[in-house]
Amino acid sequence: MVAELGHFALILALVMAVVQGTIPLIGAQTRSAAWIAVARPAANAQFAFVAIAFAALTYSFVVSDFSVLTVAKNSHTLKPLMYKITGVWGNHEGSLLLWILILTLFGAAVAWFGTNLPPGLRARVLAVQALIGVGFLSFILLTSNPFERILEAPFEGNGLNPLLQDPGLAFHPPFLYLGYVGFSMAFSFAVAALIEGRVDPAWARWVRPWTLAAWTFLTVGIVLGSWWAYYELGWGGFWFWDPVENASFMPWLAGTALLHSAIVVERRDTLKSWTILLAILTFSLSLLGTFIVRSGILTSVHAFATDPERGYFILGFLVLVIGGSLILYAVRAPALKSGGVFAPISREGALVLNNLLLATATATVLLGTLYPLLLDLFTGKKVSVGAPFFEATFFPIMAPLLAAAVFGPMLPWKRGDLMGAFQRLRVAFFLSGGIALAVWAFVSGGTWLSTLGIALGAWLVAGSFASLAERIKLLRAPLADSLRRAIHLPRSAWGMTLAHAGLGLFLLGGTIMLTWQTESIQVMRPGEVITVAGYELTFQGVGDVPGPNYMAERALFSVSRDGEAFTNLLPEKRAYVSSGMPTTEAGIKATWAGDLYAVIGDADGTGGWATRFFFKPFVHWMWIGASVMVLGGVISLTDRRHRVGAPARRRKSATGAAPAPQMAGE
Amino acid sequence: MTMRPMTYMPPVMFAVVAVALALGLLFVNPKEIPSALIGQPAPTFDLPSVDGTPHGLSSADLMGQVSIVNVFASWCVPCRIEHPLWVEVGASGEVPVYGLNYKDSQENASQWLADFGDPYTAIGADLNGRVGVDFGVYGVPETFVIDAEGLIQLKFIGPIDRFALENEILPKVRELQALMVADGAE
Numbered sequence: 001m002v003a004e005l006g007h008f009a010l011i012l013a014l015v016m017a018v019v020q021g022t023i024p025l026i027g028a029q030t031r032s033a034a035w036i037a038v039a040r041p042a043a044n045a046q047f048a049f050v051a052i053a054f055a056a057l058t059y060s061f062v063v064s065d066f067s068v069l070t071v072a073k074n075s076h077t078l079k080p081l082m083y084k085i086t087g088v089w090g091n092h093e094g095s096l097l098l099w100i101l102i103l104t105l106f107g108a109a110v111a112w113f114g115t116n117l118p119p120g121l122r123a124r125v126l127a128v129q130a131l132i133g134v135g136f137l138s139f140i141l142l143t144s145n146p147f148e149r150i151l152e153a154p155f156e157g158n159g160l161n162p163l164l165q166d167p168g169l170a171f172h173p174p175f176l177y178l179g180y181v182g183f184s185m186a187f188s189f190a191v192a193a194l195i196e197g198r199v200d201p202a203w204a205r206w207v208r209p210w211t212l213a214a215w216t217f218l219t220v221g222i223v224l225g226s227w228w229a230y231y232e233l234g235w236g237g238f239w240f241w242d243p244v245e246n247a248s249f250m251p252w253l254a255g256t257a258l259l260h261s262a263i264v265v266e267r268r269d270t271l272k273s274w275t276i277l278l279a280i281l282t283f284s285l286s287l288l289g290t291f292i293v294r295s296g297i298l299t300s301v302h303a304f305a306t307d308p309e310r311g312y313f314i315l316g317f318l319v320l321v322i323g324g325s326l327i328l329y330a331v332r333a334p335a336l337k338s339g340g341v342f343a344p345i346s347r348e349g350a351l352v353l354n355n356l357l358l359a360t361a362t363a364t365v366l367l368g369t370l371y372p373l374l375l376d377l378f379t380g381k382k383v384s385v386g387a388p389f390f391e392a393t394f395f396p397i398m399a400p401l402l403a404a405a406v407f408g409p410m411l412p413w414k415r416g417d418l419m420g421a422f423q424r425l426r427v428a429f430f431l432s433g434g435i436a437l438a439v440w441a442f443v444s445g446g447t448w449l450s451t452l453g454i455a456l457g458a459w460l461v462a463g464s465f466a467s468l469a470e471r472i473k474l475l476r477a478p479l480a481d482s483l484r485r486a487i488h489l490p491r492s493a494w495g496m497t498l499a500h501a502g503l504g505l506f507l508l509g510g511t512i513m514l515t516w517q518t519e520s521i522q523v524m525r526p527g528e529v530i531t532v533a534g535y536e537l538t539f540q541g542v543g544d545v546p547g548p549n550y551m552a553e554r555a556l557f558s559v560s561r562d563g564e565a566f567t568n569l570l571p572e573k574r575a576y577v578s579s580g581m582p583t584t585e586a587g588i589k590a591t592w593a594g595d596l597y598a599v600i601g602d603a604d605g606t607g608g609w610a611t612r613f614f615f616k617p618f619v620h621w622m623w624i625g626a627s628v629m630v631l632g633g634v635i636s637l638t639d640r641r642h643r644v645g646a647p648a649r650r651r652k653s654a655t656g657a658a659p660a661p662q663m664a665g666e
Numbered sequence: 667m668t669m670r671p672m673t674y675m676p677p678v679m680f681a682v683v684a685v686a687l688a689l690g691l692l693f694v695n696p697k698e699i700p701s702a703l704i705g706q707p708a709p710t711f712d713l714p715s716v717d718g719t720p721h722g723l724s725s726a727d728l729m730g731q732v733s734i735v736n737v738f739a740s741w742c743v744p745c746r747i748e749h750p751l752w753v754e755v756g757a758s759g760e761v762p763v764y765g766l767n768y769k770d771s772q773e774n775a776s777q778w779l780a781d782f783g784d785p786y787t788a789i790g791a792d793l794n795g796r797v798g799v800d801f802g803v804y805g806v807p808e809t810f811v812i813d814a815e816g817l818i819q820l821k822f823i824g825p826i827d828r829f830a831l832e833n834e835i836l837p838k839v840r841e842l843q844a845l846m847v848a849d850g851a852e
Contacts, residue, residue: 280676312691
């Protein structure tokens, strides 16, 4: 009954989406206020219906209603309640429903908060958003109905993929989707602007916070996935350049570019055509990611039931949305008037360089992701493009980007002076260079690549704070004055500083971890001792530990350092009752210098066990760096000018806070 | 304006990508995961029977004719979905279908066979899953096509549907059977 209710609500949501996708669009075209007014209630109703459907599916999971096929295939009565709930999106149908829920949530958010948008633009944005909804709602209703019943309900469900029964991964998809789908806002705004034939700074002021929010969510989603891979998969890696990982990384790269180019539109009223194109491409890459994951066109470690029929549907939808919007762009973009001019060495110039490099990086990842498919198509050879390709192509593009990221904010708009900027950054330059050289000279095992990585990471951290210090006149004005300036600095300036510095910390952690990690693999018998990075690990034995829906073999390693007991590591190997699938749980002890990481493998049958240890120096810097980036995004989102009704107040506060005119804003 | 043709580049480039993706869907089979086991001998094993079935299964049974090994379990819901197709294949007698009952209990397995039908020529009860692991099983159901020399020639992951059965699995069986006849004639 509840499942039927959910199904019915989904059908109503589709009807509502069709209404919202057509009537306001016609209304905006014919300037009919009554037709335009349909957009907001329709967006609310569409969101409400999808929310009912989502609640119905969640209910079916919580009560283990195995007469619903999705529940029977993906749930189990023994599963803890949290994983019954997160299991809702641990499968194709449910995750698609979550996708749509977030899509309609963003649409409703425009209806709620978009009160200061011109009604015509708001109606068009909501209509475009609804048309995307029409596509996804038809997709779910026609090919992937989450409420499908089975005639003979099984007594017990099939269980959720054990790898997904983990807090890190349970919340990875919602954040990822908030990011992916969040970019639909930028897309809807871009298409609406193309229909109107007008892009102005007010448009960019609207697009930026949505893009920033989507970018922040996507960053959280990717990092959660990566962190999960690190502690769960048991081989200590965190990024594998897997097609599905790339599918989330490409919109992130393009979204990062969009974030930066929207600044230029907002502040300088130029680069409009390119920004519109980026907004379209960023969401297109999100859709492409969905296609890659769900059509099964590329083999991947990610578990989704793949079905070619669904592939055709998504591809058709992709052609309609991406092809349609790009053709609209081709026809309308030349009419967009370009604004202010600028010299190559200027804030705008630096942001253009940022965009060029990020776009190239995105194209590289896209090429590497699709290449195996193309090769298979033309030669029938199955290959996988792995880390070596991406490392050889991606990092050379990123290095100049990271070096320039510090210069950009130091340059004024319109025309800048590179030497002058360098003068003001020389402390940061010599500091980061000095650190890199000192590490190269005094720590063995480094390479020129690790030296470069450390130099760039330190440069990003030091340079970002140097530019902040410059803006608050630290040490050049009385401390109280500097403090006052720091408080009155726009939040977006703080956000940028943190985001860039966080990237630097991430780079430092990653470089040090990859260069100086130690690894040890061996067969051990109880009582044996192994020394890793100065820690003595004594294998005490393996015992059986029952879990709620699995049986675990848990090993005990007592760790001592310099003869003193330090900690115990308890890695596990779990076999889940429902599927028999084994998973590993690494035993990790975080220290200030890095992580000590232990994994237990199979017994060799004669009393020995395969064991694997890592010492991963500075690995937590990566997670801290990523968190600082996210924090930067959040702080920037709270900037006064992103808030409702901000433009009027912004001018007043700008004179009050009196930041140096050249340095205002970003 | 001279800039005009430039804005047509993105849709043109996207058209190329879209065509490639469409061809990919048509011609690339994603389920054909290259397995290290293809062309390798099937693992050596000797398993007892499931209660109520006449004999167990050993690797020796797989020699001398083309055969299918289907990994199934009573706890596995997708197995129920594909099972009627195996009942059909078993009844046709075209190729022997052997069952590998993976990590199951004896009574559940025999009850399951009683409920849904037993299409298998013989079933090995892989109670602790050791043989399944040797076969590289990582999800149930999985299906293997094994040639007359006992070499694994095809691995299919997940429940089969009619399309996969008729366009992938049975053609492979027929191809191997024809090869065996040709070898025998030499």
